[in-house]
Amino acid sequence: MEVSQVVDDLFRAAIKHRASDIYFLPAENGYQIKIRNYNGITLWTQMDHLKARRMMNYCKYLADMILSEQRRPQLGAMQWQLDDAKFALRLSSVGNFNDHESLVIRIIYSLERTRDPFFNKAPIQLITKMTQKRGLIVFSGPTGAGKTTTIYRLVNELAENELVMTIEDPIEIEEAAFLQLQVNREAGMDYSDLIKVGLRHRPDVFIIGEIRDRLTAQAAINAALSGHLVYTTVHAQDPLGVIRRLTHLGVSDEYLNQALTAVAYQRLIPTVSGNPKALLVVHELEALTAKNTYDWEEWQRELKQARTKGVVSDETVKKFWEG
Structure with a gap:
């Protein structure tokens, strides 16, 4: 062959x-x-x-x-x-x-080829409502969880009337309506460098592929504090871990309180039909910082409802019980 x-x-x-x-x-x-x-x-x-x-x-x-x-x-x-x-x-x-x-x-x-239906549309509606506040909205979850797809879907509704700029490594979804920039470290264009350049274009919405270091964290926070709506991802085990990760990267409690609008956690869950669905939970900063540990209560409630409806199996519920 x-x-x-x-x-x-x-x-x-x-x-x-x-x-x-x-x-x-x-x-x-x-x-x-x-x-x-x-x-x-x-x-x-x-x-x-x-x-x-x-x-x-x-x-x-x-x-x-x-x-x-x-x-x-x-x-x-x-x-x-x-x-x-x-x-x-x-x-x-x-x-x-x-x-x-x-x-x-x-x-x-x-984007038109991505199909990640949700178990429950309420979290999407909640994030859409939160975008009116502007600020920073952070998604967490493992690689391949559909986080970027969800962010693009949320922002796509804004692209007609607002300038959307994405900075990714690499670009994961092609979207002609967005101004998409790709990290190129050999050319001296890292996340933090491109965010600084991007601010000169005065975008209404930023999509930052991932916060990996202190410079990118600070640049994302500054963009949110300057009135932009910023979507990004952070690797963390659970939503509370996002707060700890940002703090570890040097973001002060004061700046978190001012800039962070919401934290979302998402995974793609296998269904009995064979087509995965996205399970998403969304929290405001105050609700997370009031906890010492993350209890997964809302997440587990969604899983149990999906099992009751026959959408997922007992094995799937057990596998994803704690994210």
Whole structure:
């Protein structure tokens, strides 16, 4: 089979399962190709080194990457036509300690192709109401939880009358109505740098892909304090952990009280029909800081209601009982 056909089959399978990433990972006797989606990472296939090398080189060639470089990090981008749809792909490669190259391919979906229905629309309505206050709205949850999709859906309703700017690493969803900027550290354009540049464009709404460090945290807080509506994500185990993470990154209690509007936690939950749904809970700052530990009460109530309606299984409830 031609290498182009094998790659097409791989991309077709990944997109069918709503994968966010495809991995080419060196193994003891060849390569493992894995796919990440809302259910985690699964093995697509294993193959010998030569066949995997041909597939990787084919992708690297299309992404304008250096084929002979298999050790140093590289980034690339390409478009892939699948039936009547075109998908943007972002590639990242690097060699391990044995100089065996690994490759990760991020699949970027257009907003109209993302389908993440919710168990309960009340949290979305609550966030929409909160946006009138402006300020910072932070989403947390694991990779592949649909956080960016939810943020884009919320902001998309504002794009017609307001300027929306996104800063991501990498861009996860293409949206022509937004001004989208991508982090490029080699060119000196990190999150904090692009936020500063972005403020000169005077956007009404910022989408910041992720707060990872002190500079980005401070820049996001400053943008919120200056009257912008800012959506972002922070890695944390639970909503209360978001507050602790921001504090750890140097954001004072005073600035949190002034800037933070809401914290949301989201995951994609498998359903008995096979189509995942997004479970989302939303909290205001005051409700979170009044707790010493997060009790998951609201989250668990939503899970139990879904089980009563026959939407999810007992095993799913048990697996996601504490986020």
